[in-house]
Amino acid sequence: MTAHEEDSFEKMNESLVDVFNNVMWIEEASLRKSRFKDISIKDMHTIAAITMYDTRTASQLSQTMHLTPSAMTSVIDKLEKKGYVVRTRDSKDRRVVRIGLTHKGRTVFRAHEAFHRGMAHSLFDSLEEGEAPVVEKAVGDLQDYLHELIQF
Amino acid sequence: MTAHEEDSFEKMNESLVDVFNNVMWIEEASLRKSRFKDISIKDMHTIAAITMYDTRTASQLSQTMHLTPSAMTSVIDKLEKKGYVVRTRDSKDRRVVRIGLTHKGRTVFRAHEAFHRGMAHSLFDSLEEGEAPVVEKAVGDLQDYLHELIQF
DNA sequence: AAATTTATTTCGAACATCGAAATATTCGAT
DNA sequence: ATCGAATATTTCGATGTTCGAAATAAATTT
Structure with a gap:
């Protein structure tokens, strides 16, 4: 991986973690509303x-x-x-x-x-x-x- | 959307649903092991x-x-x-x-x-x-x- | 037709989560 | 400085979810 790819990977990984940590309760919250x-x-x-x-x-x-x-x-x-x-x-x-x-x-x-x-x-x-x-x-x-x- | 894009969208949506339905318990299962x-x-x-x-x-x-x-x-x-x-x-x-x-x-x-x-x-x-x-x-x-x- | 297997349910125990009240501490107004 | 309100956390009792074991009912095998 080039330094730039490395960077891109890290950024995407962060987004992914955030997405997986949140989908569940976001769907739960939208259900409640x-x-x-x-x-x-x-x-x-x-x-x-x-x-x-x-x-x-x-x-x-x-x-x-x-x-x-x-x-x-x-x-x-x-x-x-x-x-x-x-x-x-x-x-x-x-x-x-x-x-x-x-x-x-x-x-x-x-x-x-x-x-x-x-x-x-x-x-x-x-x-x-x-x-x-x-x-x-x-x-x-x-x-x-x-x-x-x-x-x- | 062209018919082909439509198709691509449907396929991806299916994969996504599958992924979201499963990550949680897969991580739970790997934790148990x-x-x-x-x-x-x-x-x-x-x-x-x-x-x-x-x-x-x-x-x-x-x-x-x-x-x-x-x-x-x-x-x-x-x-x-x-x-x-x-x-x-x-x-x-x-x-x-x-x-x-x-x-x-x-x-x-x-x-x-x-x-x-x-x-x-x-x-x-x-x-x-x-x-x-x-x-x-x-x-x-x-x-x-x-x-x-x-x-x- | 008896014994075994399969699908589901019932029951009691363990655990998770909640809301309300209790405790401890800080902050703000006098 | 002191009293009252606000904030952070914990305790307690109630409710709900999940589990495992035993019970029930129906099908399959011997």
């Missing part, structure tokens, strides 16, 4: 994990949310009570519970999606002709790197 | 907020961590008991408690720093001549965007 004051960021991510029109089983959710099944049950209980999700027994295998979004749940899903699109636009919109692929590749590399980390 | 099994990701971020060689007051920390002062007290209690931080009364104003890192705490600080550097390298290392500034600008824009969001 929205009309969905009764859910947490974790609830919102659960809703995002359920997907818009499909359903997920309780165990699928507990895996993607990195929660124990019993903790998942209580998250779902809470969201069901508040009207964001519905439980239905799978007709094929009656042990499994399928979780789907209600209309209200889908509204939250869209809000989460919009939040992410806002971020993606901030990365993207000021790029010049031909620069998009550079950023796309960089972000893809970061994604791959994180995935590699989990295969220890 | 390290020799610091007795602290959480929140503890680690508290340690990062204290800074390497300087000190922070309890209230400064409660602000940057978005915790109430009372919650901050108990986080600090826990970290002090485990030997990551030390409390000292400010000699000028004896109401304030200054929190600093112990040697053990600094080791955690460096681990956190290394984790972030790893991510920054993954973004940076495969870039060609002249592409670094593009990514640097994009990340800077994202950072600014998030900061704007909090001034509602």
Whole structure:
């Protein structure tokens, strides 16, 4: 690395640290100011994990949310009570519970999606002709790197 | 946006969502596998907020961590008991408690720093001549965007 | 059809966070 | 200088989240 690249790297690293330290609570804060004051960021991510029109089983959710099944049950209980999700027994295998979004749940899903699109636009919109692929590749590399980390 | 840019945008947005959904628990998981099994990701971020060689007051920390002062007290209690931080009364104003890192705490600080550097390298290392500034600008824009969001 | 496995829930314990009150100290107005 | 208000932190009790173990219910294997 040249001295200049070094500098560029340091600056970017700082920005990245700042971004990662803050996204979570910023989304939480914007949630509190929205009309969905009764859910947490974790609830919102659960809703995002359920997907818009499909359903997920309780165990699928507990895996993607990195929660124990019993903790998942209580998250779902809470969201069901508040009207964001519905439980239905799978007709094929009656042990499994399928979780789907209600209309209200889908509204939250869209809000989460919009939040992410806002971020993606901030990365993207000021790029010049031909620069998009550079950023796309960089972000893809970061994604791959994180995935590699989990295969220890 | 051209159809191709649209595509590029969607792809990047997806990667971003994936990255943000996962960084937290990936760092938590790598922490669990390290020799610091007795602290959480929140503890680690508290340690990062204290800074390497300087000190922070309890209230400064409660602000940057978005915790109430009372919650901050108990986080600090826990970290002090485990030997990551030390409390000292400010000699000028004896109401304030200054929190600093112990040697053990600094080791955690460096681990956190290394984790972030790893991510920054993954973004940076495969870039060609002249592409670094593009990514640097994009990340800077994202950072600014998030900061704007909090001034509602 | 009995034993085993799988999906989920219930329960009790541990821990985190909060808000209100308590404590200690400093600052400001008289 | 002293009293009252303001500030920094801690303590306490209540609430909520997460966990692990045991319970329940349904499917699969033997």
